[in-house]
Amino acid sequence: MLSINAASPVIFGCSGPTLTLEERVFFEKNQPLGFILFQRNIENKIQLKALIEDLKSTASHPNVPILIDQEGGRVVRLKSPEWFEAPSSAILAEGNLETAKKKVYECYARMAQDLVEVGITVDCAPVLDLRVKGADPIMGDRTFSSNPEIVAELGKVAIQALLEGGITPIMKHIPGHGAATCDSHEEVPVISLSLKQLLPHFEPFKANHHCPAAMTAHIIYSAIDRFHTATQSSIIIKEVIRREIGFHGFLISDDLGMKALSGSFSLRAQTSLKAGCDAVLHCSGKMDEMIDVMKGVAPFSIILKEKAG
DSSP: OOOOOSSEEEEEOOSSSSOOHHHHHHHHHHOEEEEEEOGGGOSOHHHHHHHHHHHHHTOSSSSOOEEEOOOBTTBOSSOTTTSOOOOOHHHHTOSOHHHHHHHHHHHHHHHHHHHHHHTOOEEOOOBOOOOOTTSOTTTGGGSSOSOHHHHHHHHHHHHHHHHHTTOEEEEEEETOOTTOSSOTTTSOOEEOOOHHHHHHHHHHHHHTTTSSEEEEOOOEETTTOSSSOGGGOHHIIIIIIIIISOOOSEEEEEETTSTTSOSOHHHHHHHHHHHTOSEEEEOSOOHHHHHHHHHHHHHHHHHHHHHHO
16 A cells, blocks of 8 residues: 555665664654565565565554565566566567456466565556657566557556555556656656657556556656656646546655666655655665655655644
């Protein structure tokens, strides 16, 4: 479950397979909304369950979300042979639509079982970006199709399977990462398509606007806002994500550590939250960065605590 409450509107990672004393003290003091796990945090089921319980024990608020990127294909944190590794979205989409739907449901249902078993509650999936010829390969086979109708249909099935399996899905990367010609981990992509040309990229998200959560794209859509990535654009969040797409669920930023964003971590966090993100995501587990992130998050934490009170 993801919801706005009295916790600080930030999701943090941690540095390793066990919680350090410094991390425990920091998390207890700053009360992040939840946590995200990566390969560096995972050794086996017993260890992972213990880490998750330890992370949750630092929070004074209930229903602490524990996130992971378990898409299948290239992007999996829980790996075989201990866990089920689903094929990529592109492989799942092969064949006719009904066959693909069945494969998607079965794979996402199995992933949900694995997540629930260890105490993970949120999957940063499915990817609803379109596959675009000539785009940066960072997306590639992580996408279902170049056809927005197919992506919408298969995304709907993936969301359903996760929800029915007890996992909150986060569709990404809203309002559409597919046409980016560079990797937002390394630099800021600028998509210069017209608003009309962007509409097909919005469609899979629009068709799944009921999804409880979505993750923003660190991309500049120059036809809408020439100066800010979607994550930090109040215009894109209000006019495109909330109004045009009709998504009114929980909106979380992509990782603040990606090079598509600039400035200090406090500024990145503050700008993203001010633009309209409900929470920001910081993944590296590096303490100096997390301390700086909290400088930007803190004013919003006070607002939420006042609302909750």
